[in-house]
Amino acid sequence: MYKYLLLGLMVCVLAVACKKSGVDPGKQPEETDTVPTVNYPENNFKAPLYWSPYEYNIINDDYIPESEWASNIDWMDENLKEYGYKMICIDGWGDDSQFNTDGYRTTHSRTWAHDYAWWANNLKSRGMTLGMYNNPLWVIKTAADAGVKIKGTNIPLSSIMNEGEKALWFKWVQVDKPGAEEYVKGYIQYYADMGIKYLRVDFLSWFETGYDRNLGTVGPKRTKEQYEKALRWMKEACDVNSIFLSLVMPNLNNEGDLERKYGNMVRINDDTGDGKWWRFSDVERGVRRTGWSQYSNPFDGYTYWSTISGRGKMILDGDFIRINTFSNDEEKRSVISLHLLAGGPVTVSDRYNSIGANLWLYQNKEMLALNTDGFVGKPLSIDPNNEDSQVWTGQLSNGDWIVGLFNRESTAKSRSINLSSLGLSGKASVRDLWKHEDLPKAESFTTSIPAHGCVVLKVSK
Numbered sequence: 001m002y003k004y005l006l007l008g009l010m011v012c013v014l015a016v017a018c019k020k021s022g023v024d025p026g027k028q029p030e031e032t033d034t035v036p037t038v039n040y041p042e043n044n045f046k047a048p049l050y051w052s053p054y055e056y057n058i059i060n061d062d063y064i065p066e067s068e069w070a071s072n073i074d075w076m077d078e079n080l081k082e083y084g085y086k087m088i089c090i091d092g093w094g095d096d097s098q099f100n101t102d103g104y105r106t107t108h109s110r111t112w113a114h115d116y117a118w119w120a121n122n123l124k125s126r127g128m129t130l131g132m133y134n135n136p137l138w139v140i141k142t143a144a145d146a147g148v149k150i151k152g153t154n155i156p157l158s159s160i161m162n163e164g165e166k167a168l169w170f171k172w173v174q175v176d177k178p179g180a181e182e183y184v185k186g187y188i189q190y191y192a193d194m195g196i197k198y199l200r201v202d203f204l205s206w207f208e209t210g211y212d213r214n215l216g217t218v219g220p221k222r223t224k225e226q227y228e229k230a231l232r233w234m235k236e237a238c239d240v241n242s243i244f245l246s247l248v249m250p251n252l253n254n255e256g257d258l259e260r261k262y263g264n265m266v267r268i269n270d271d272t273g274d275g276k277w278w279r280f281s282d283v284e285r286g287v288r289r290t291g292w293s294q295y296s297n298p299f300d301g302y303t304y305w306s307t308i309s310g311r312g313k314m315i316l317d318g319d320f321i322r323i324n325t326f327s328n329d330e331e332k333r334s335v336i337s338l339h340l341l342a343g344g345p346v347t348v349s350d351r352y353n354s355i356g357a358n359l360w361l362y363q364n365k366e367m368l369a370l371n372t373d374g375f376v377g378k379p380l381s382i383d384p385n386n387e388d389s390q391v392w393t394g395q396l397s398n399g400d401w402i403v404g405l406f407n408r409e410s411t412a413k414s415r416s417i418n419l420s421s422l423g424l425s426g427k428a429s430v431r432d433l434w435k436h437e438d439l440p441k442a443e444s445f446t447t448s449i450p451a452h453g454c455v456v457l458k459v460s461k
Contacts, residue, residue: 038257038260038261040260040261040314041261042312043264043312043313043314043315044312045244045264045265045315046315046343046371046374047265047315047317047343047344047345047346047371048087048131048345048347049080049083049084049085049087049345049346049347049348049368049371050085050086050087050088050089050131050198050345050346050348051072051073051076051080051085051087051088051089051347051348051349052090052091052320052347052348052349053068053069053072053090053091053349053351054091054272054320054349055320055322055349055350055351055354056068056351057091057092057093058272058273058274062093063093063094063095063108063109063111064093064094064108065111066108066109066111066112066113066114068351069108069119071352072088072351072352073088073122073123073126073128074352075351075352076088076128076348077126077128079359079363080348080359080362080363081126081127081128083362083363083365084368084371084372085346085348085362086127086128086129087128087129087130087131087198088128088129088130088131089130089131089132089133089198089200089347090108090116090130090131090132090133091133091200092133092202094107094108094109095109096138096140096142097142098110098115099140099142099143099148100190101148102148102149102150102151102186102190103139103140103143103144103148103150103157103183104186104187104190105134105140116130116132116191116194116196117194120194120195120196121194121195124195129195129196129197129198130194130195130196131196131197131198131199131200132191132196132198132199132200133200133202134191134199134200134201135170135201135202135204135207136173136183136184136185136187136188136201136234136237137170137172137173137175137184137201137207137230138171138172138173139157139161139171139172139173139183140171141161141171143157144156144157144158144161144171145158150179150182150183150186151182151183151186152182152186153179153182155179155182157183159177159178159179160173160174160178160179160180160183161174162174165219165220166217166219166220167206167210167218167219167220168206168215168218168219169218170203170206170219172207172219173230175222175226175229175230175233176226181233184230184233184237185233185236185237188234188237188238188241188243189237189241191243192237192240192241192243196243197241197242197243197244198243198244199234199238199243199244199245199246200246200248201234201245201246201247201248202248202249203248203249204247204248204249204250204251204292205249205251205291205292206218206219206249207219207222207227207230208221208222208227208250208251208253209221209251209291210222211291212292213289213291213292224258227258228258228261228262231247231258231259231261231262231263232262234262235262235263244264244265245262245263245264245265246263246264246266246267246317247262247263247265247266247267248267248317249267249292249293250263250266250267250292251291251294252266252268252292252294252305253291255307255308256305256308256314260308260313260314263314264314264315265314265315265316265317265345266305266314266315266317267293267317267319268293268294268295268298268301268302268304268305268316268318269293269295269296269297269298269300269301269302269318269319270283270293270296270297270319271319272319272320272322272349274322274325275321275322275325275326276325276326276327277326277327277331277452279297280297280298280299280326280331280334280335281297281298281299281408281452282297282408283296283297284296284297284300285297285299285300285384285385285408286300286383286384286385287300288300288304295384298318298319298338298339299338299384299408300384301316301318302316302318302338302339302342302344303379303382303383303384303389304382304383304384306342306377306378306379306382307382309342309343309376309378310343310376310378311374311376315343315344315345316342316343316344317344317345318339318342318344318345319347320347320348320349321335321336321339321346321347321348321349321350322349322350323335323336323348323350323355323358323361323362324350324354324355324356324358327452328452329361330450330451330452330453330454331452331453332358332361333361333434333453333454334406334452334453334454336361336362336364336367337367337404337406337434337454337456338392338404338406338454340367340368340370340371340375341370341375341377341392341394341402341404341456342376343374343375343376343377346362346368346371348362364433364434366431366436366458367433367434367456370396370402373397374397375394375395375396375397375402376394377392377393377394377402377404378392378393378394379391379392380393390405390406390407390408390415391403391404391405391406391415391417392404392406393417393422396458399460399461400458400459400460401419401422401424401458401459402433402456402457402458402459403417403422403445403456403457403459404454404455404456404457405417405445405447405449405454405455405456405457406449406453406454407449407450407451407452407453407454408452409451409452410451410452411451412448412449412450412451413448413449414446414447414448414449415446415447415448415449415455416444416445416446416447417444417445418443418444419442419443419444419445419459420443420444422459424459424461426443427441427442428441428442428443428459428460428461429441429459429460429461430442430445430457430459431457431458431459431460432456432457433456433458434455434456439457445457
């Protein structure tokens with residue numbers, strides 16, 4: 001099933017790239033609705049640093065063999081664990097043919113010798129953790145057909161499916177059916193019992209609206225109440241077990257109102273795909289669309305959705321990083337920098353045999369200190385078409401300022417900042433976090449930045 005899912009996703013990527021005339025412009029930032037004034041829950045998590053097999057999956061259009069999975073874990077253990085990358089998160093593909101007596105999926109692939117529980121224990125013994133990719137709203141049809149009962153009840157699993165529902169790829173939980181809540185929460189508890197602390201829930205837009213921009217109708221449209229009920233169940237089960245809830249492919253309707261109530265992190269751009277600068281910054285640049293994904297590239301997504309991020313607020317997810325696909329060190333530094341300045345995760349998808357000479361980019365302790373601190377910066381403008389959106393600022397918990405000067409353009413550009421705009425008077429200490437150099441004390445800073453490059457400064461009084 002997941003092989004066909006991937007083929008569909010690749011079609012989506014190509015369609016977005018090649019059919020620009022089919023883009024729905026939607027509302028531009030200056031026209032958007034006011035962010036709802038709601039007291040959203042405090043988010044006690046910070047963005048994770050972790051590895052995903054996504055690069056292997058997307059290149060090979062297949063599940064990752066267990067031997068490759070193991071080799072990459074060894075590589076992460078040896079090279080990146082000490083820098084804070086302590087989670088290994090499975091992704092899609094594989095198959096759901098293996099399930100337990102409660103109908104819950106037990107392993108990534110029928111070809112694997114070990115199940116999720118075994119790998120969770122293996123990683124724990126290394127001082128690492130297993131992250132889980134799955135949607136507890138998915139029902140394994142073969143389990144339902146086998147007569148499985150929902151855990152803790154005498155309700156048949158098949159009764160919370162709708163066999164007549166015309167939905168692509170997935171059998172969705174019907175949230176208004178008896179036993180649906182027990183199934184969803186039981187699925188999350190099943191993972192919690194094996195030590196899982198991170199749950200990545202995908203295809204939420206398909207569940208909510210039954211629509212995909214490139215594929216058209218993929219299922220029924222559900223009510224706001226049904227979507228909210230599903231998110232609430234997930235949050236309640238995750239909160240009880242201190243599990244980080246990552247929401248993937250959300251429509252973020254009404255400025256992400258529901259996702260902000262129930263999730264810890266939301267995806268804000270299309271899939272990484274083949275990587276490269278085009279995917280990171282240029283594809284459909286500055287175009288806001290309706291529904292998933294409102295912005296196509298991470299730079300636009302981080303820029304606009306900075307309206308909902310911040311310390312103790314929603315974490316923005318710019319998707320996986322394939323640093324080996326970028327053309328030069330300028331681009332590579334910009335990619336790592338934006339994820340960290342926006343308070344997003346650094347999700348390594350490069351592999352032990354594809355990373356090349358790029359490991360150092362993931363090992364910059366001065367940059368990673370932003371993640372440790374819980375830093376979340378903001379652009380000077382939330383409009384990706386405004387050049388001010390390429391200047392980011394924010395404060396560390398000790399009061400020091402971080403300034404990120406980016407250049408998304410194809411030629412060198414001058415970028416500057418007057419430090420008085422940060423509330424500083426007189427000359428301040430300035431440090432370049434990529435050069436690892438203290439610069440002369442200054443009241444302002446101006447520099448020429450190469451195409452696709454950046455400068456990240458720490459400013460302190």
